[in-house]
Amino acid sequence: MPRLILPDDYSNLELIEQNQRHIKYRARYKNKPVFIKQINSLRLKKNIRHEIFGLEAFRQLADAIRLDFKVPKIIDYGSDYLITSWAEGQPIDFDPAQPDFDNHIRFFAKSFAKIDHASHLANHLPAGFSTRSKQIDSSIRQLHKRVMSTGYQQYFDLRLIDQALEYLSAHADLLEARLTHADFTPNNVLDSSGKKTLIDYESVGLRWPRFYDLTNFTYNRMILYPELTLGCTRLIYQYFKYNQSAELEQVISQLNLSALIRGLSIIWELLSDPNANHNTDSRLSQATADRISTSLVQIMAGKPYFELL
CATH class of the missing domain: 3.90.1200.10 (Aminoglycoside phosphotransferase (APH), C-terminal lobe)
Structure with a gap:
């Protein structure tokens, strides 16, 4: 499993799921739960870029019209990971x-x-x-x-x-x-x-x-x-x-x-x-x-x- 290196202000890291592409975690940041997705291979770096693009595109859409669902907020990202707000449910x-x-x-x-x-x-x-x-x-x-x-x-x-x-x-x-x-x-x-x-x-x-x-x-x-x-x-x-x-x-x-x-x-x-x-x-x-x-x-x-x- 690739090592996940995060800033010190993230805590309570908990593994949720691991598959061929990603490792998913729950953690806490500023006393709130967050979701972390880490790629399982450096050749999948584009997946992080794609997900950032997708989140930004749908958040722009949500700003323009009233959607019937929420879009997670981007909190932080690196070359091999993405951190967003936690989605309940x-x-x-x-x-x-x-x-x-x-x-x-x-x-x-x-x-x-x-x-x-x-x-x-x-x-x-x-x-x-x-x-x-x-x-x-x-x-x-x-x-x-x-x-x-x-x-x-x-x-x-x-x-x-x-x-x-x-x-x-x-x-x-x-x-x-x-x-x-x-x-x-x-x-x-x-x-x-x-x-x-x-x-x-x-x-x-x-x-x-x-x-x-x-x-x-x-x-x-x-x-x-x-x-x-x-x-x-x-x-x-x-x-x-x-x-x-x-x-x-x-x-x-x-x-x-x-x-x-x-x-x-x-x-x-x-x-x-x-x-x-x-x-x-x-x-x-x-x-x-x-x-x-x-x-x-x-x-x-x-x-x-x-x-x-």
Whole structure:
């Protein structure tokens, strides 16, 4: 474990969690609890920079509009660590059996919509997967390389995966970009007596495809947890009820492309060990692979992914 060197005014250091990427602590500073995230390897220094950027971007957003969640404050940082205000609460339990399920659907739909609506007048940037973006080679080629590095052949028709990658390359110019958290999921929303805090900002970016947070949330759960399909479909329709800057019928292609990106990404995540790029420790089953295959076929046929699964 790398040694964490802090100024003398931090005390009561307590280890919370350690994984392939980070070591997380709770400590006290000026008699208040704080959260410390330390990278596990010097090659992950960019993660600290990314998280600082993400926190600052969302705090600026919170200054501009009223969000339904709090954003932690940056207290201090170094080359290998970041210290923020402590976030109270437990991760949201997104479960249809829970009495707050409807409220949770509403919270995510409204939060995603507010973020999109607040940034819709900003400069329209091409998404990282678009050929209008300088990131096109790195983004699509990286996704292609990651999928090809797995043993996906035992679960999928090789032609289908090739077709999906070709479809993404051919249609990526349809994607717009927006400020996106990119990991806005129940595990990263801490709820304390109804007061919510969004955490983990290291994936925040300006060139994620528009609607990526919405699609990342719903597509993943429809594929991995079919029992959440109805709730996720409701979330999508509520999102477009709250978002006055987008009409569902006009953005199906963008939603589908983000879902296709997620489908290909899930293949890599579930067929590779946890590493510097993901913490997923679940493994791919044939049933999950079949749902991904069905979704890819239907997406390339132009049918909404959320009406298929």
